[in-house]
Amino acid sequence: MSDLVFLPAYQLAQMIRDRQVSAVGVLNAYLAQIAKHNAKLNAICTLDEDNARQRAKQADEALSKGENWGALHGVPITVKDLLETAGLRTTAGSMSLKNYIPQHDATAVSRLRAAGAILLGKTNVGDLAGGYQGLNDVFPRVNNPWNLDCTPGGTSSGGAAAIAAGLSPLDLCSDFGGSIRQPAHFCGIYGLKPTDRRVPTTGHIPEAPGAPRCMRQMLTVGCLARSIQDLVLCLQLIAGADAAQPDIPPVPLDSPTDKILQNRRIAWIDEWSLYPVAAEIKSAMRSVATKLAEAGIPFEPWIPNFDFTAAWQTYYELAAYTLTYAQSLTVGDIRKNLAFLFRDGTQGDRDFRKLGNIAGIGLPISLNPTLKGYFEALTERDHLTTQMDKEIAQWDAWLCPVAMTPAFTHRERGAAICVDDRRVPYSMASGAYVVPFNLTGHPVVVMPIGQTQNGLPIGLQIVGKRWREMELLAIAQELDKAIGIFQHPVGY
Structure with missing residues (x-):
């Protein structure tokens, strides 16, 4: 090598x-x-x-x-x-x-x-x-x-x-x-x-x-x-405007402030109540909190006053509308997608399946998309984006998990995933902590923070304000010095 x-x-x-x-x-x-x-x-x-x-x-x-x-x-x-x-x-x-x-x-x-x-x-x-x-x-x-x-x-x-x-x-x-x-x-x-x-x-x-x-x-x-x-x-x-895509605004990249981390407002959470994460991820997130405290970097446990259930549903509504027309699907693709939706909707803890309900959200739209429904979903997205903007305005960055589990073993798409002693629907296990920020459009940096006992990596999300990527990346660089644990896998 x-x-x-x-x-x-x-x-x-x-x-x-x-x-x-x-x-x-x-x-x-x-x-x-x-x-x-x-x-x-x-x-x-x-x-x-x-x-x-x-x-x-x-x-x-x-x-x-x-x-x-x-x-x-x-x-x-x-x-x-x-x-x-x-x-x-x-x-x-x-x-x-x-x-x-x-x-x-x-x-x-x-x-x-x-x-x-x-x-x-x-x-x-x-x-x-x-x-x-x-x-x-x-x-x-x-x-x-x-x-x-x-x-x-x-x-x-x-x-x-x-x-x-x-x-x-x-x-x-x-x-x-x-x-x-x-x-x-x-x-x-x-x-x-x-x-x-x-x-x-x-x-x-x-x-x-x-x-x-x-x-x-x-x-x-x-x-x-x-x-x-x-x-x-x-x-x-x-980054930057594109003549071929006129709705990309000519907004210049921001200039980060020179505030040190000790003068920043950092929010932190190890788990959202609706979506329990694996114990080893919670442990890694708490280790981050310990390292921040040891480095004299102030942080506060925090969860936004934000409707995560509505965000999940609105994301999948918009995804269904978009992909209905964006994909050119063969008969084989359609069969695979239906098999995926069946597995995702029938495998895993019943309460999680009811909370996720991807098939119940997406299938009716895919079969009968309406312009009114699309605009209603966009309007709800606007409300939720405004809600997240308002909540995160008080913070320089928010640290939270990326997924409910570390890397899982290969399986059929849609097959349930174990989160400690609970079986969680496939899409929720990996999507619960990430799709809200696709919906609201907020920038996110992911960095490695540790490993499981079996040697699988664990990362965290650093969420920032919209249009403030350079500020977010500057904060991430400083956090990386205090809590980052990057290494490449053995044998490479």
Whole structure:
């Protein structure tokens, strides 16, 4: 293993600029790591080796002439297989797109390339952005590098596994219902879900190619990395207005204040009452509280006066409306989705099933969507966003769990998940703590804070104010010094 493959992207970029290492040398180190480990992880589903080698060579030649392409000059990156890449297969994990080669890059991909990044390959996903595992019919199942019997989460499955195992330093990905945050938590890495509409989603699947643009709320493009600094760098490069998506506002990134953590107002909670978390996650969250106290960082236990039940229901109402028109489903896809809804609605504790009720929410909308119903759901979203804005205004950041469990063993989509001695419906176990912030659009950073007794990672969410990502990331950097526990899995 080369030490290069576990260095953060920003440091690799500096080393390449300073001629301490060549872009070709960095690329070779990653290709060797991929050759050694990807067969058991299935993290990278499409490798663009020839073009990457050519581009790395050009990067070194450019530097020798005094040319600098940008902040990521010569640094290899990966891109989630839901974001279009010109000339490189983009399948979204769907058999209907298994041979789809886009003519254009997604906007965020184009911006990273313009900053000098070298596209190494595409990372594996859950099919059509569905589910909390890396399962699809095009490529083999994605495995968690910490334990191959466990899922790395989803749908940014391959991206999280690749970052954790040193197959990539930076993965461009997306989050519609926790798809950045849950994999970051399951794989022990860092993730950023920006404010809704901070980063263009142009070129993201779904929508299916050629379909009308339906994903107008709750979907965000962000990143996975091994350091907060890389999240900062990536956001600075991909954020901003897009002529192809005129509802992305030209709002500049905020400037963080210089307040030290000891003068911040930090809220903390180890569990929401409706959604009990595993004992080892509660223990890790309480360890965070102890570390904060030892570092002299004030914090207060807090839960917002917020209707989480309404947020859950409204999220799935809007998701049903959106995906009804955004996905181009085959008969096989429809059968799989119905089987998933049946399992999710019939497995697990009865009280949790009644609380979740995804099939009861989504199926009537999918079968008979109405414009009035859609607007009513949007109106409720406005109310809940305002409610969360008002509640979180008093805090600089709020620390809370990411999911009810650490990484779970591979299973059929929709199969119940054990949270200590209770069986919880599949979607609730991984979605309860993340979908509220897709609904309200608040930015979230995930960072690793510890491990279970079986050596599986545990992360936490750091929730901030909308449109204040740079402030949130500055707080996360300071918190990382006090409570972060990043390490890569043994054997990589």
